[in-house]
Amino acid sequence: MECVLCRIGNENAVITETKHWIVSLSHDQSYLGRCLIVAKRHVGSLSELKKCEWEDFGEVVKRLELALTKAFNATLFNINCMMNDAYLKHPPNPHVHWHLRPRYSHTVVFEGRTFFDKEFGHRFNPEKTRKVRDNLRDDIIARMITYLGT
Numbered sequence: 001m002e003c004v005l006c007r008i009g010n011e012n013a014v015i016t017e018t019k020h021w022i023v024s025l026s027h028d029q030s031y032l033g034r035c036l037i038v039a040k041r042h043v044g045s046l047s048e049l050k051k052c053e054w055e056d057f058g059e060v061v062k063r064l065e066l067a068l069t070k071a072f073n074a075t076l077f078n079i080n081c082m083m084n085d086a087y088l089k090h091p092p093n094p095h096v097h098w099h100l101r102p103r104y105s106h107t108v109v110f111e112g113r114t115f116f117d118k119e120f121g122h123r124f125n126p127e128k129t130r131k132v133r134d135n136l137r138d139d140i141i142a143r144m145i146t147y148l149g150t
């Protein structure tokens, strides 16, 4: 069955990958540094994840939080596993992935663009979108890679 998340590793927005996870920068940068953490295995629910995948996920989150704090001075992180879209189709074909949204108590200026987290201290706004040009996206990825280390 067709699954876009199984092909995410082929996209040019990959920031890093580990044995079990791929991290890709989201098209939507309304929260600067927003990214997807996608299981490499086509697995449909969190309860099906293996212990090694959970351990690896913990390391990925740790590295991303440190990198985003250094790169953009992020204040905190909202990390959600929702997968609602997968259930709009019949039959559903979910693939475990997490949305990581850095949150900011302050304005961030990056490459001349201003990012402001108006909802800081509250739930992120799922309606808010900010598509950025490919070159800015590349710059965000490059900055994150700088601080991710190896």
Ligand SMILES: [Zn+2]
Binding pocket: 003, 004, 005, 006, 041, 042, 043, 094, 095
């Ligand atoms: Zn898949």
